[in-house]
Amino acid sequence: MPVSRRRFLGLGAGGAAGAALALSGCGSGGAALSGPDQVNLWTWNRSVSDKLTTLAAKKGIPGDSSKKLIYTKIGGNYKQKILTALAGKSSIPDIMGMNSDVASYFPDADVFWDLRELGAESVKSEYLDWKWQQGVAPDGRMLAFPMDAGPTALFYRADIFAKAGLPTDPQEIAAMAPDWPSYLKMATQLRKKVPGSVIVPTMSEAYGELTGQLPKLYMTKDNHYIGDQDHIKQAFDMAYKVVKDGLSANAQGPDVNAIITNGKQPCQIGAVWWGLIYPVGSAPQTSGKWRVAMPPGGPGNSGGSFLAIPKQARNPQAAMDLIKWLQSPKNQASAFGEMQLFPSTPAAYKDPALAAPQKFYGGQRTIDVFGTVAQKVPGAYLSAYDDIISTQFGNEIPNVEGGKSPEAAWKTIQENVKRELTRVGVM
């Protein structure tokens, strides 16, 4: 059929109008990723148990076997990808993982379910309270459900400590170094007897350990900046003292592993995952020589993660049921056995997977330390802006280690923090 020019133009206009309609169609609504009998879960690798997710994918989610789990491991820059998906308002999963930067999602609380509405609170008592609170936005909405926690302990090489004439028993170590000044005194003695010894790879690490033990951090709940106050300044000064006393290796990249492997750094305050990466991962030949003690300066936390349910989830209630099952004390304990994710449920600490003596730590029952610490973490309020603020500290602290005066660096940090917070409209 010959197409006349008029008809051709008419078709063109119709096509354009159709395209415009289609475009506006994508814009609204916000399609869910899942089909009616699916629950989609997005997290990074090694954050949830493969064993459990495979089970839920095959047999359906507990309580509703008609719905199957689809678990996608997101590689690369996880957060960037998640934010892009959320900003695109399309193909949103039912459950998504959040790392220890959970608070940075608080301003976007509107796009997530308040998990209390889905009945999360029925299991609240099973979880560490401070951990639970970290997933709750300042207005009381519960944004994220606890996964693993990162209670810290003092890891140390008993053989090297013995060589330095220090006690090797965890109890005695804890009694000898209850706080940072006494810890540094102990480290100085170590350094005298075993020359070259350090206790941290960098000043940034020391600062991180110190701030992980604080009961308050950078912001108050009503968005006042308190990162320029004494509690932070003291941590900053103490971290600098570590450098001044020669107890930081100023190590970068692979050197951070090397100083653990060769024994130059025979102790560190770290979370369970630290022990897995460094002593176990890069110094397997030191098996049996490590111990853990209560951390100098008090219980702290480093890392840990959460699960949240976006508003666009197709099956929010099924997602909630799945989370409760996946993160039950029993299953958290099994995840610990699988990949050493430390449970946020105290009941799990009695599980054989955690309570058994650890060969790598000379047969010590490390849960005695980690379990105690986990229940005493002061749990500072984490704000949406902590990431921005800690980046400013993180940028400047290496300069101090490189020779910049700590006073000048402190001033630069505070100026930069004010600049950043002004831009996001908090100051």
Added chain:
Amino acid sequence: MSSLQSVRDRRSAARAQADGSVKPSGLKRFGPMYAAVSPFYILFAVFGIFPVGFSIFLSFQSWDGIGKMKSVGWENYKYLLTDPQFWQSIVNTLEIWVMATVPMLFLALVVAYALHTAVRFKSFYRMAYFVPNVTSMVAMAIVFGSIFSGNFGILNDLLKSIGAGQVQWLTDPWGIKVAIAALSTWRWVGYNAIIYLAGLQAISQDVYEAAKMDGANARQTFFRITIPLMRPIILFTVITSTIGGLQLFTESQVLVGDSGGTGQSGETIVVYLWQHAFVQNQFGYGGAIGWALFILIVLFSIINWRFLRERNDDLGRKGRRLRRNSRAS
């Protein structure tokens, strides 16, 4: 809209006066025409006008693209002007631009001249030189990444074979710039050569013949005739490569990543924009950077335009002088 309306009114009024009858209303008369051209202006409104307008609004907000916007006044712009990395990204862009454009235009001229005088396989060469311009940039950046690779790159193998030391192209601050500039040069030489070739072909053979009669050698012909007559075309390529150079992005982003590699030395203005808007999800700030880039391009366009205008006058004078001289001799 109102001005359009008034123009239409006046026109139809004029027409009504001319033939003494009243035509149907504007919408009825012109509706089909507007409908006919609607694919353009609907798409332009959706993908052109709206984003431009929205980015002005955005640049005064703090927004991660997900939650609520928060008005922050001029803070994004204040932050931008006081961010040393922003100024560094401008310096980086200009450095890479110079390193890419100068050899690029020179090579393009040489290639065009060679193509112009070539006797055989003319079309083949023209196509061959143009192929880089239509090749996927991302794919080529990956290929260049392996050419410039520090330990196993072809370029370092070549350097080693002639006894020169290895250069860590993709981790050294200047190496990164050289690699990005080389990629950009490689891509645009053929494109500019084709434009130059068109210019060369437009120069009348009479001028060359006259020069030959007067005993000019090839070098003299090239510098005294070809280059002056090509000047407007050369300036055109300078302007287009300035605009292209200021928007340099893919080369850097694929070669050295989101933040410009070592010392952020490969971070161009658009990479800076990309990093803040789409990696850190600060869309408001991204809007502000976009407008700063716009102002910068306007600035360079004005400089180029003045340059072009002056040179054209200059050329005109020279041309007259040339003619006078030839007449005198």
